[in-house]
Amino acid sequence: MSRSDPILIVGGGLGGLTTALALARRGWSARVLEGAPEFGAIGYGIQFGPNVFHVLDRIGLMETVVAVADSPAAVLMRDALDGKELVRISTGSSFRARFKYPYIIVHRIDLHNVLLDACRRNDAIELVADAMVTGFEDRRDRVEVTTADGRTFSGAAVVAADGFRSLFRAKLIGDGEPRPIGYVALRTIVPIAELRADVPRDCVVLWAGPGFHIVHYPLRHGAQFNIVAVFRTSSHAEKGDAASYRAELEHAYHDAHPSMRALIAMMDLQWRRSISDRDPVRRWSNGRIVLLGDAAHAPLQSLAQGACMAIEDGFCLGELIHAADGDYQAAFRGFEAARLLRTARVQLESRALWDFYHCGGIERDVRNASLADWDEAHVFKCLAWLYDGFPAPALISR
Numbered sequence: 001m002s003r004s005d006p007i008l009i010v011g012g013g014l015g016g017l018t019t020a021l022a023l024a025r026r027g028w029s030a031r032v033l034e035g036a037p038e039f040g041a042i043g044y045g046i047q048f049g050p051n052v053f054h055v056l057d058r059i060g061l062m063e064t065v066v067a068v069a070d071s072p073a074a075v076l077m078r079d080a081l082d083g084k085e086l087v088r089i090s091t092g093s094s095f096r097a098r099f100k101y102p103y104i105i106v107h108r109i110d111l112h113n114v115l116l117d118a119c120r121r122n123d124a125i126e127l128v129a130d131a132m133v134t135g136f137e138d139r140r141d142r143v144e145v146t147t148a149d150g151r152t153f154s155g156a157a158v159v160a161a162d163g164f165r166s167l168f169r170a171k172l173i174g175d176g177e178p179r180p181i182g183y184v185a186l187r188t189i190v191p192i193a194e195l196r197a198d199v200p201r202d203c204v205v206l207w208a209g210p211g212f213h214i215v216h217y218p219l220r221h222g223a224q225f226n227i228v229a230v231f232r233t234s235s236h237a238e239k240g241d242a243a244s245y246r247a248e249l250e251h252a253y254h255d256a257h258p259s260m261r262a263l264i265a266m267m268d269l270q271w272r273r274s275i276s277d278r279d280p281v282r283r284w285s286n287g288r289i290v291l292l293g294d295a296a297h298a299p300l301q302s303l304a305q306g307a308c309m310a311i312e313d314g315f316c317l318g319e320l321i322h323a324a325d326g327d328y329q330a331a332f333r334g335f336e337a338a339r340l341l342r343t344a345r346v347q348l349e350s351r352a353l354w355d356f357y358h359c360g361g362i363e364r365d366v367r368n369a370s371l372a373d374w375d376e377a378h379v380f381k382c383l384a385w386l387y388d389g390f391p392a393p394a395l396i397s398r
Helices: 014-024 050-056 064-069 094-101 108-120 167-172 242-252 257-265 306-324 329-356 361-371 376-387
Strands: 008-010 028-035 045-049 074-079 085-090 104-107 125-128 131-136 143-147 152-155 159-160 179-191 204-209 214-221 224-232 272-277 290-293
Touching: 008 014, 008 074, 008 143, 008 257, 014 028, 014 108, 014 125, 014 306, 028 152, 045 108, 045 306, 050 108, 050 306, 050 376, 064 104, 064 108, 074 361, 085 094, 085 361, 085 376, 094 376, 104 108, 104 214, 108 125, 131 167, 143 159, 159 167, 159 204, 167 290, 204 257, 214 257, 224 257, 272 329, 290 329, 306 329
Parallel strands: 008 028, 008 159, 028 125, 074 204, 159 290
Antiparallel strands: 045 104, 074 085, 131 143, 143 152, 179 224, 179 272, 204 214, 214 224
């Protein structure tokens, strides 16, 4: 099959669209299959460290993304019980001088639309909505996928960017359901004019508490305010009604700082999700099929890097497919070699940070005392492995 034969990308999220753009810039055709009736995204905020711009700059979308995003004045960590500021990472001139690119906060819909519009402008990319993939077969010289409505699509290879509960991961790896950690998350966005809580409005703030936290930051150039409330609960896997969710929330935050309690009073209870991740695995491919993003290496949210890893994956994979010139197994081996340790570190450090954020008692005292010694140079050194991006991928010999 030639490069004009499309590579099938299953999943029209950030990772899938980045993969399509990375392939198209090298002259390869891509067909993106999205299971939803329309291409779109969940309407909440997202954070990106400077490492995402190592990709966005190369695919020509940096300025467009910056235009729809905001750069916070700082990223803060506060104690959720007494409100004390524990860490402040200025994202201004010294941050930009060290990491070359900004730290941004952006509405996920706005970012998704930037990628989607770029795909629509590219003749090498075909977008197919309402195409829920339910089966697939690797025929050695091509891959065929079938959809819920009975259609069949054939391509030179399949990139499975189908998320946390990936059909392809279930078939290729078979490691069961994601690992629940006993926490749930609530998300909401409110007009910033309606915000009554005494909290910073120009920063990303993490309030870290024993068994609970809140993250908040502004969106859309200060018009909106994004709030994420996370807490441990024995009913994390259960469904309930608004009254039970509200009681659960009030109980979890009964010792929290007054500013946090003011924030949870504003929470929309419709969006509630159990939090899980997956263990790192060494192989993400088989034959002409490869996993990407959360399908391959879903982390906890501690480092705010899940979407960024998917975007990095997409660019790296596109480059390696081009370098392999049609030898997909070589490209996929190179992809695994290039991305395994970095993504596994994100997964494992996210787990360690989760405990660090949520500790109580003497552990909290030790954490807070240790953080008092952290200066900007130390924080930048800790972040360098992540924010400096990843090296150019090397192709494994065929």
